[in-house]
Amino acid sequence: MSLKDFLAFDSLLSDRTRLAIMATLTSSEEPIDFNTLLEQLDLTKGNLSSHMRKLEDAKLIKVSKRFIDRKPKTTYVASTRGSLELKNYLTQIQNVIEKVDE
Amino acid sequence: MSLKDFLAFDSLLSDRTRLAIMATLTSSEEPIDFNTLLEQLDLTKGNLSSHMRKLEDAKLIKVSKRFIDRKPKTTYVASTRGSLELKNYLTQIQNVIEKVDE
DNA sequence: AAAACTAGTTTGTATTACAAACCATTATAT
DNA sequence: ATATAATGGTTTGTAATACAAACTAGTTTT
Numbered sequence: 169m170s171l172k173d174f175l176a177f178d179s180l181l182s183d184r185t186r187l188a189i190m191a192t193l194t195s196s197e198e199p200i201d202f203n204t205l206l207e208q209l210d211l212t213k214g215n216l217s218s219h220m221r222k223l224e225d226a227k228l229i230k231v232s233k234r235f236i237d238r239k240p241k242t243t244y245v246a247s248t249r250g251s252l253e254l255k256n257y258l259t260q261i262q263n264v265i266e267k268v269d270e
Numbered sequence: 271m272s273l274k275d276f277l278a279f280d281s282l283l284s285d286r287t288r289l290a291i292m293a294t295l296t297s298s299e300e301p302i303d304f305n306t307l308l309e310q311l312d313l314t315k316g317n318l319s320s321h322m323r324k325l326e327d328a329k330l331i332k333v334s335k336r337f338i339d340r341k342p343k344t345t346y347v348a349s350t351r352g353s354l355e356l357k358n359y360l361t362q363i364q365n366v367i368e369k370v371d372e
Numbered sequence: 373a374a375a376a377c378t379a380g381t382t383t384g385t386a387t388t389a390c391a392a393a394c395c396a397t398t399a400t401a402t
Numbered sequence: 403a404t405a406t407a408a409t410g411g412t413t414t415g416t417a418a419t420a421c422a423a424a425c426t427a428g429t430t431t432t
């Protein structure tokens with residue numbers, strides 16, 4: 169795969185924040201909630217919220233909203249598609265790394 | 271290094287196009303000229319021009335402008351700092367990849 | 373019953389990438 | 403000789419994007 173192909177393949181994951189979010193989700197066995205992501209990645213709420221919305225719209229994650237102890241609790245998991253796209257993206261980056269190392 | 275640190279370290283190279291440009295430059299022994307980059311990465315001239323300007327302002331590349339056969343010819347090489355920053359950035363991505371693979 | 377906290381969302385703004393139009397010069401065609 | 407097109411870029415306008423401040427809806431505390 170050439171660098172040209174790397175550029176041609178556009179993905180939501182080319183944003184670093186979303187890459188980190190997806191890395192967090194796929195690395196976890198359990199669903200992760202909004203506030204945990206907020207802490208772990210040190211984002212603002214608005215920023216996180218809009219990234220999660222984009223990932224949801226692209227069906228890269230699955231969102232569950234329910235009330236726990238009368239309080240809203242939103243949790244996220246990576247979808248199958250999301251995990252695949254992350255793997256795919258990281259493979260491409262890996263190729264770039266190897267190209268540079270040669 | 272945590273994902274938080276990964277996000278905190280902001281770099282011009284977090285743009286994919288610039289990452290590809292720097293990968294191209296560091297992989298080459300010789301300087302690379304404007305039109306070669308244009309072809310190899312399939313960009314528009316304006317887009318390439320502005321990326322190169324940013325890389326130059328950040329001192330990640332060195333630019334040489336001269337006339338060859340009466341025509342202007344701009345060539346680029348990665349600066350020491352640029353090569354370092356690329357390596358640095360790729361190392362960070364590598365860490366993310368390993369985190370996901372675990 | 374007011375104030376403060378929790379858990380997010382909406383909306384406005386500032387950056388950023390990008391491409392169309394432009395510029396200066398050189399080569400080609402009429 | 404003089405338009406016309408090609409070369410090698412740069413400037414500038416626009417569209418997309420990330421981001422954070424302000425807001426919403428409900429809950430707990432005082």
